[in-house]
Amino acid sequence: MKRLIYSSCSSENVDFNVVGEMLTHAVKRNKEKGITGMMVYDGHRFLQCIEGDETVIDALLEKLREDTRHHSLHFNGIEFDENRLFANWNMGYVNNSKEIHKIMHAVTGNEIFSPETLNYPDAKLILWELSFIL
Numbered sequence: 001m002k003r004l005i006y007s008s009c010s011s012e013n014v015d016f017n018v019v020g021e022m023l024t025h026a027v028k029r030n031k032e033k034g035i036t037g038m039m040v041y042d043g044h045r046f047l048q049c050i051e052g053d054e055t056v057i058d059a060l061l062e063k064l065r066e067d068t069r070h071h072s073l074h075f076n077g078i079e080f081d082e083n084r085l086f087a088n089w090n091m092g093y094v095n096n097s098k099e100i101h102k103i104m105h106a107v108t109g110n111e112i113f114s115p116e117t118l119n120y121p122d123a124k125l126i127l128w129e130l131s132f133i134l
């Protein structure tokens with residue numbers, strides 16, 4: 001199983017409503033393809049983990065690269081693992097700023113949500129910790 005974590009910035013016309021609708025579709029697709037993961041969005045930036053078969057993850061990555069709803073994709077890291085971290089979610093979603101800042105501060109000492117600056121272990125830990133509020 002391949003796990004990939006990346007960060008990106010939402011495009012100008014994208015807000016919580018657009019992201020909510022996009023996710024409803026994504027969860028359906030992910031279920032069909034056996035993709036699990038977690039996504040955090042603060043209204044400006046995304047941090048997302050996607051887990052699944054390598055070919056399926058690579059195909060989604062191609063779609064993500066072409067998706068104009070976000071830009072400035074930055075790869076925090078990739079790893080192969082026998083077990084899924086987010087097995088219970090076809091895409092868990094957290095957009096609660098207060099919780100995001102709290103966990104950012106606990107992990108990095110800085111509460112500003114700048115996911116592109118996170119190293120892979122910290123990015124993974126932040127997504128993992130935030131999954132507990134789902």
Ligand SMILES: Cc1cc2nc3c(=O)[nH]c(=O)nc-3n(C[C@H](O)[C@H](O)[C@H](O)COP(=O)(O)O)c2cc1C
Binds near residue numbers: 008022029050
């Ligand atoms: C931040 C962000 C996260 C996304 N996450 C997913 C996802 O987890 N799964 C997914 O299928 N599409 C996701 N998408 C949408 C894809 O880029 C693409 O629009 C979608 O896979 C197309 O689906 P379809 O052509 O199979 O209908 C995401 C888009 C953005 C901007």
